[in-house]
Amino acid sequence: MNSITRRDFLKVSSALTAGALANSIFRPLEQDNLRPNVIVFLCDTLSAKHMSLYGYPRETTPQLRRFAERATVYHNHYSGGNFTTPGTASLLTGMNAWTHRAFNQGGLIKDDLVQNNMYSLQGSDYYRFFFSQNPWAARLVSQAYKDIDEMLPVTAYSLSGNKLLSDKVGSDRYLASVALEEFLFSLNAAVMGSSLLGYLYKNYVVDIFLKTQEHPWYPRGVPQAEGYHTYINEDIYRGVYRELSALDLKGEPYFAYIHLYSPHHPYKPGRKYFKLFEDDGYSPPAKPEHPYGRKLSEADIAEKRLLYDQQIAHADAEFGLLMDKLEADGVLDNSYVIVTSDHGELFERGFYGHGGLLMYEGDLNIPLLISTPGQSTRQDVYTPTGNIDVLPTLLSILDKEIPDVLDGQILPGFGGVVDDQRSLFSLFASQNPAYQPLQKAVHAMHKGIYKLIAYFGYPGYDGVYELYNLEEDPEELHDLSSIDATIFARLKEEMLASLADANRPFE
Numbered sequence: 001m002n003s004i005t006r007r008d009f010l011k012v013s014s015a016l017t018a019g020a021l022a023n024s025i026f027r028p029l030e031q032d033n034l035r036p037n038v039i040v041f042l043c044d045t046l047s048a049k050h051m052s053l054y055g056y057p058r059e060t061t062p063q064l065r066r067f068a069e070r071a072t073v074y075h076n077h078y079s080g081g082n083f084t085t086p087g088t089a090s091l092l093t094g095m096n097a098w099t100h101r102a103f104n105q106g107g108l109i110k111d112d113l114v115q116n117n118m119y120s121l122q123g124s125d126y127y128r129f130f131f132s133q134n135p136w137a138a139r140l141v142s143q144a145y146k147d148i149d150e151m152l153p154v155t156a157y158s159l160s161g162n163k164l165l166s167d168k169v170g171s172d173r174y175l176a177s178v179a180l181e182e183f184l185f186s187l188n189a190a191v192m193g194s195s196l197l198g199y200l201y202k203n204y205v206v207d208i209f210l211k212t213q214e215h216p217w218y219p220r221g222v223p224q225a226e227g228y229h230t231y232i233n234e235d236i237y238r239g240v241y242r243e244l245s246a247l248d249l250k251g252e253p254y255f256a257y258i259h260l261y262s263p264h265h266p267y268k269p270g271r272k273y274f275k276l277f278e279d280d281g282y283s284p285p286a287k288p289e290h291p292y293g294r295k296l297s298e299a300d301i302a303e304k305r306l307l308y309d310q311q312i313a314h315a316d317a318e319f320g321l322l323m324d325k326l327e328a329d330g331v332l333d334n335s336y337v338i339v340t341s342d343h344g345e346l347f348e349r350g351f352y353g354h355g356g357l358l359m360y361e362g363d364l365n366i367p368l369l370i371s372t373p374g375q376s377t378r379q380d381v382y383t384p385t386g387n388i389d390v391l392p393t394l395l396s397i398l399d400k401e402i403p404d405v406l407d408g409q410i411l412p413g414f415g416g417v418v419d420d421q422r423s424l425f426s427l428f429a430s431q432n433p434a435y436q437p438l439q440k441a442v443h444a445m446h447k448g449i450y451k452l453i454a455y456f457g458y459p460g461y462d463g464v465y466e467l468y469n470l471e472e473d474p475e476e477l478h479d480l481s482s483i484d485a486t487i488f489a490r491l492k493e494e495m496l497a498s499l500a501d502a503n504r505p506f507e
Contacts, residue, residue: 035253036373037335038126038394039244040118042091042257043315044084044134045264045354047344048077048365050312058277060312063320064339064369071337071371072379072413078386078424078446079343082363083355084136086427087342087387088259092117092140094391094408097427098502101434105355106136109143110434116405118257118391120147122398127252131156131243132259133225133236137342141257157239159212159222160205160229216271223268223311225261233262233270237318241325248331262315263345265353267307273314277306284348285475291461292357293350305347334373336397340387341366357428357461359444359453360476364426370414381412384446386424389416423447423494432457437503445495451476452491465492 048054051061053068054075080090080097089095089102089109093116097103101110109117119128119141131152132138138154145151155161212230215222224230240258247254269276286298319339326332343354346362354363366387388408395402396410410416429441440457449471455464467481467488481488 035125037247037253037331038255038338038397039335040255040257040338040340040390041319042088042137042259043263043319043339043341044137044259044261045343045345046312046315046341046367047346047362048075048367049344049362050309051367053367057282058280058309060309061316063316063323064367066320067323067337067339067371068369069378070332070375071339071369072375072381074368074370074385074411075380075382076384076446077340077366077368078364078384078426079341079366080386080388080426082343082359082426082428083430084134084342085140086429087366088134088137089140091340091342091387091390094388094406096388096407096425096502097429098425098438098499099405099407102140103427103429103432104434105430106139107434109140113405114143116403117141117144117147118255118394119144121391121395121403122255122400125253125398127247127250127254129243129247129254129256131240131257133158133229133231133261134259134264135226137259141259152243154225155229157235158225158229158231159215159235160208160231218268219271219274220268220307223262223264224266225264231261233314233318236260236262237322241322244326244331245329248329259342260315263308263311265308265345267304267311269307269310269314273310273317274307276310276313285477287348287475287477289350290358292458294352294356295350296352301347301350301352304352308345308347332371332373336373337369337371338390338394339367339369340390342387355428355430357442357455357458359426359428359442361451361470361474364444370411379413383412383418383420384422384424384448385411421448423498425498435506437506438499443495443499445491445498446470447491447494450487450491452481452488452495454492454495467491 050056051064052059053061053065079087081087081103083105085105085107086097086103089100090097093100093109093113095113095116100113102108128147128149130141130148130150132141133154135154142151209224209230213221215232217232217234222230222232244256247256289295344363344366345354346352346358346360348360348362349358351358368385386408389411390408392402392406392408393411393414393416396415412418424446426444427441429438432438432440443454445452449469451468451470453466455461465481465488466479467484468476468478469480
């Protein structure tokens with residue numbers, strides 16, 4: 001990892017121009033017959049705070065670190081939310097969660113904004129491919145099904161086979177997933193629309209799940225995605241290689257968004273990895289229990305952290321094998337490759353996981369690596385960026401118009417301006433109605449070296465703020481909200497003004 005600190009970079013970044021960064025890594029499209037492919041790999045629940053690429057003590061990502069030597073690496077990159085729906089929707093639309101409104105569990109992008117997505121805005125110049133193991137991500141992308149040329153079912157290359165009802169209804173899956181698997185035959189809810197058919201369908205899916213649990217490569221059982229299907233990473237990555245090879249044979253440029261489930265919970269690393277890091281003595285600093293944590297012991301959290309790190313190492317190894325195959329086939333010579341996540345994972349304060357009220361760095365700080373066709377050197381970007389910036393950057397690369405409604409900006413290194421005082425927003429509001437003002441929510445705002453967290457609408461915690469200096473206190477141990485009054489007042493005022501603007505159309 002480069003030894004420059006966040007503060008060092010922010011001090012000098014204002015002296016840089018976007019052109020200075022862009023000259024060495026930005027390659028504009030020149031002729032139609034030379035248009036490169038674009039491949040987006042998203043590893044669900046991959047926290048930058050647990051990647052050795054970004055300085056984590058455990059060697060979890062040696063293959064991604066090797067890939068980084070031919071990529072632009074963003075060190076302070078943030079998701080728009082702390083679970084799949086808002087994080088993925090922000091990536092797809094280039095909008096903050098309070099703009100696209102997909103912030104409930106399994107929620108959807110606001111109807112009049114759906115057309116502002118990765119698939120629709122790029123037009124038909126590319127063959128557009130989509131595969132997600134995560135059904136919530138598939139639901140979001142399926143809102144743009146008319147602009148997608150090929151969509152694999154979420155169970156593709158799984159051990160369970162294509163047994164879900166929504167896999168049988170064609171490309172318009174988001175309505176089917178809501179009507180069938182979220183209501184009529186719900187797999188995740190205790191109460192379903194049809195008690196008899198729902199019971200039969202749930203038992204049918206559970207029976208398939210149980211029959212596929214044993215596998216010689218997975219001593220703790222095989223991974224599963226949202227309880228819908230089981231899979232092994234080796235098959236998934238081989239399947240992705242097969243699909244990309246088939247796309248390459250078409251002889252036309254393609255855009256592929258691939259949303260992989262690992263290292264998402266439940267953590268089930270393979271046999272080669274389930275002993276990794278066991279005796280390394282790693283112990284992060286203890287942190288006070290959060291009132292909205294799960295009251296787990298440090299031993300419980302340490303056990304879950306270890307399994308998570310092992311599963312990251314497993315996914316990283318498979319990614320390295322995939323990149324080696326694509327390089328050998330010459331695919332990387334004519335492809336942009338984007339590697340990122342939808343959100344991270346947290347192991348602290350009596351809590352592990354994501355999607356709760358805790359909005360700390362483990363959940364929000366995610367990886368972003370972008371390799372351009374034929375790139376052979378590494379570039380590091382330390383200025384804060386958000387996953388809302390990926391879409392406008394992609395549109396810029398493809399020489400497409402960037403709609404004014406997008407909240408994101410073109411990334412530094414690809415023609416964007418370095419802005420070390422830009423404000424980035426993340427939102428948790430799963431219990432707030434999507435089309436009402438945000439009154440029950442947790443907000444996080446990153447600005448320079450500071451981060452402000454605000455809680456609204458929760459009993460006993462309404463109007464509570466936390467302020468951290470991430471340069472001096474990266475573990476978020478020292479709340480400055482009652483200490484640094486000037487900074488706190490300024491950031492609070494900005495956050496409340498931004499929230500008021502976001503709420504105004506819904507009041």
